[in-house]
Amino acid sequence: MLEIKNINISFQRNIFNDAKIQFYDSHIHAIIGKSGSGKTTFLRSMVQDFPQLQMEMVYNNKIINQKDDFVKEHIAYVDQLGSYFPNMSIKQHFSFYAQMKDEKIEESEIERFLNQVNLHHINIKKSPSVLSIGERKRFLIALALYCDKDIIILDEPTASLDKKNIILLKEVLLSLKNKMIILTTHTPEILEICDVIYKIENQQFEIEKQEIHDQNEMTDKVKKYHFSPIKYCQYKTPIQWIQFAGIIIISIFILIQSMPLTQSFMNTTEVDPLIFNQSSKEMIFMRNRSGQLDMIYAPAYEDEIIQPMNKDDFNKIQNMDGVRKIETFKVLTLFNPNSTDETQSMEIIDQNGHSSIYSVEADGSRAPAIFPYYEENDFNAHDNGIYINSMLSEIYNIHEGDTIKAKFYIPYQQYVLDMNPYRKISYVLKELELKVDKVLNNDENYRSVATDFMIYVPDHMFRDMINNVNENDEMVPSSSVNRAADQVDAQPYTMDEYVIFVDEDQAKEVYDAILEMDSHYDAYSVYLDYLEIDVIQKDAFQTQLVSVAGICGIALAAFIVVQYFMMKSRKEEMNLLRRNGINKQKIHQVILFENGVYFVVVSVVGLILAYFYQSYLDDFTNMFVFNIIVLVISLFLLLVNVIVSQFLLKDKKHLKNRKL
Numbered sequence: 156m157l158e159i160k161n162i163n164i165s166f167q168r169n170i171f172n173d174a175k176i177q178f179y180d181s182h183i184h185a186i187i188g189k190s191g192s193g194k195t196t197f198l199r200s201m202v203q204d205f206p207q208l209q210m211e212m213v214y215n216n217k218i219i220n221q222k223d224d225f226v227k228e229h230i231a232y233v234d235q236l237g238s239y240f241p242n243m244s245i246k247q248h249f250s251f252y253a254q255m256k257d258e259k260i261e262e263s264e265i266e267r268f269l270n271q272v273n274l275h276h277i278n279i280k281k282s283p284s285v286l287s288i289g290e291r292k293r294f295l296i297a298l299a300l301y302c303d304k305d306i307i308i309l310d311e312p313t314a315s316l317d318k319k320n321i322i323l324l325k326e327v328l329l330s331l332k333n334k335m336i337i338l339t340t341h342t343p344e345i346l347e348i349c350d351v352i353y354k355i356e357n358q359q360f361e362i363e364k365q366e367i368h369d370q371n372e373m374t375d376k377v378k379k380y381h382f383s384p385i386k387y388c389q390y391k392t393p394i395q396w397i398q399f400a401g402i403i404i405i406s407i408f409i410l411i412q413s414m415p416l417t418q419s420f421m422n423t424t425e426v427d428p429l430i431f432n433q434s435s436k437e438m439i440f441m442r443n444r445s446g447q448l449d450m451i452y453a454p455a456y457e458d459e460i461i462q463p464m465n466k467d468d469f470n471k472i473q474n475m476d477g478v479r480k481i482e483t484f485k486v487l488t489l490f491n492p493n494s495t496d497e498t499q500s501m502e503i504i505d506q507n508g509h510s511s512i513y514s515v516e517a518d519g520s521r522a523p524a525i526f527p528y529y530e531e532n533d534f535n536a537h538d539n540g541i542y543i544n545s546m547l548s549e550i551y552n553i554h555e556g557d558t559i560k561a562k563f564y565i566p567y568q569q570y571v572l573d574m575n576p577y578r579k580i581s582y583v584l585k586e587l588e589l590k591v592d593k594v595l596n597n598d599e600n601y602r603s604v605a606t607d608f609m610i611y612v613p614d615h616m617f618r619d620m621i622n623n624v625n626e627n628d629e630m631v632p633s634s635s636v637n638r639a640a641d642q643v644d645a646q647p648y649t650m651d652e653y654v655i656f657v658d659e660d661q662a663k664e665v666y667d668a669i670l671e672m673d674s675h676y677d678a679y680s681v682y683l684d685y686l687e688i689d690v691i692q693k694d695a696f697q698t699q700l701v702s703v704a705g706i707c708g709i710a711l712a713a714f715i716v717v718q719y720f721m722m723k724s725r726k727e728e729m730n731l732l733r734r735n736g737i738n739k740q741k742i743h744q745v746i747l748f749e750n751g752v753y754f755v756v757v758s759v760v761g762l763i764l765a766y767f768y769q770s771y772l773d774d775f776t777n778m779f780v781f782n783i784i785v786l787v788i789s790l791f792l793l794l795v796n797v798i799v800s801q802f803l804l805k806d807k808k809h810l811k812n813r814k815l
């Protein structure tokens with residue numbers, strides 16, 4: 156027996172005032188009353204709490220403290236509309252309850268239950284929406300029977316039913332001998348089979364009819380129903396799966412958009428320390444070029460195209476504000492500047508005499524070269540030592556005190572052609588032994604675009620290396636030099652490239668002035684070049700940022716719209732779970748689990764894509780930043796996801812929502 160006492164419900168007005176009511180095992184009860192008297196509200200209050208409700212329920216002499224558990228174990232509720240889970244087929248409804256009961260249900264068993272309520276030959280793979288409302292209500296009763304609930308509540312079961320369906324329903328109700336049926340109706344055919352009829356009058360339940368017969372002992376065995384939020388996630392319509400996949404795809408799209416942007420941001424922030432050291436800020440390379448400049452200015456590698464400076468211009472530059480000194484400049488290479496199609500070997504001898512021989516790539520990309528340094532470079536307190544940069548030291552494992560032994564190409568004579576190229580240069584191949592006095596830090600040395608592997612020798616030593624060449628040295632054969640020798644006489648080689656030492660704050664003016672003097676004058680400063688590229692990169696980043704922000708904004712709006720509709724379609728589903736006694740925490744766990752799956756999928760795919768993107772760039776130096784950005788964006792999208800779901804699933808319309 157179910158006794159409900161002290162029923163108080165009031166909205167704008169009192170609906171029940173200290174009312175009480177009793178329901179008997181194996182009896183059919185009807186509640187009647189005028190429209191608006193509170194029939195639906197009362198039935199609803201039996202399965203769901205709301206703020207305007209107070210009541211005390213006693214079932215088989217036990218006070219019900221946990222209404223949710225009681226509902227889950229004992230009550231099946233069928234509302235006026237015959238509401239069903241919109242995310243489940245007929246068959247899935249049964250398997251959902253089977254899962255809660257820790258059982259498996261076969262199709263034949265489902266059919267047996269459907270037969271009990273006169274539902275034959277329906278396609279159980281279809282959604283209950285294909286059923287008529289009468290069939291739907293009977294289907295829900297069949298479900299209640301399968302769930303073995305002992306209390307079945309039917310709100311207006313005959314609403315919208317035709318005569319034939321009313322008769323069918325009546326037969327079904329009569330067959331439920333051992334259940335406690337509680338219904339609201341005004342249909343005489345149903346009322347005549349009710350054992351007890353209560354009428355709502357003056358906010359109380361008044362007995363209209365009471366024919367209590369022997370009550371089939373309804374076992375109060377505690378049935379255990381388990382609701383698993385994880386298993387529940389499988390119940391989705393194809394549209395919901397598509398929506399779920401949709402928000403994942405949109406999220407991944409946003410992540411993909413962020414990657415080039417991140418890269419371009421890193422480009423704008425990454426600073427090579429070599430660019431900002433004092434020497435790089437104060438050195439401007441300069442030359443008078445014959446012919447067109449192709450690509451970039453690579454100091455001294457292209458000295459066939461360098462011709463002497465105009466004396467007047469040279470003097471002008473020398474007298475410019477900020478110019479401290481002008482020195483000649485050249486680079487000695489390990490490869491034949493006339494053809495780099497060869498492999499060279501380089502020997503490193505350590506202080507103990509142990510030697511390592513390296514074969515240097517034919518393309519010269521890892522080839523060290525000899526550069527002059529000057530007093531103005533302020534290297535290591537002017538001790539006239541031989542220095543190398545840290546990159547060369549690391550790659551070839553060269554330490555202070557080690558000796559680099561290799562053959563370098565040293566210019567000997569030039570054949571001035573006075574056209575483009577301006578001259579042909581003959582070289583000798585000379586073995587040099589350079590004992591490394593010090594490995595310079597990045598903030599000490601200067602940088603060149605010619606190579607990353609630099610050996611610095613004092614300017615006077617450098618000039619000696621060039622000036623001490625004579626015809627006894629090993630001449631490098633060259634057909635182009637021979638051809639030039641047929642046309643013009645040889646002259647001694649002259650260094651026509653220069654490095655200007657300037658005051659840092661006037662470097663830009665000097666640089667611009669040189670370029671303005673003559674279109675054949677080239678000026679190159681690692682530092683100024685960097686600043687120029689930096690401005691271009693920052694501009695490019697800003698443009699990219701605006702376009703990516705636009706695209707991602709649209710994608711985010713699409714994300715919210717899809718998520719909104721997905722969640723909206725689930726509101727009914729969540730309400731039904733509540734009516735099945737599934738508490739709010741469990742329902743939140745469903746959402747939490749789905750959000751968790753979403754986050755894991757998006758972030759893992761994002762991290763994999765970030766990895767591939769970086770391998771495409773062949774640069775893993777920003778791996779950490781990329782991964783953090785992927786995770787931050789995924790977390791942000793997760794947050795949007797959670798906010799939209801919480802916003803939609805909140806019981807904010809509790810007071811107004813009649814169909815809870």
Ligand SMILES: Nc1ncnc2c1ncn2[C@@H]1O[C@H](COP(=O)(O)OP(=O)(O)OP(=O)(O)O)[C@@H](O)[C@H]1O
Nearest residue numbers: 166189190191192193194195196197809810811812
């Ligand atoms: N959530 C709510 N917020 C405000 N008022 C409510 C709410 N639910 C019900 N009411 C009011 O409580 C009263 C009883 O409504 P209820 O639907 O229970 O009546 P009923 O007897 O089932 O009527 P009918 O036979 O027409 O379905 C009505 O005046 C209704 O407006």
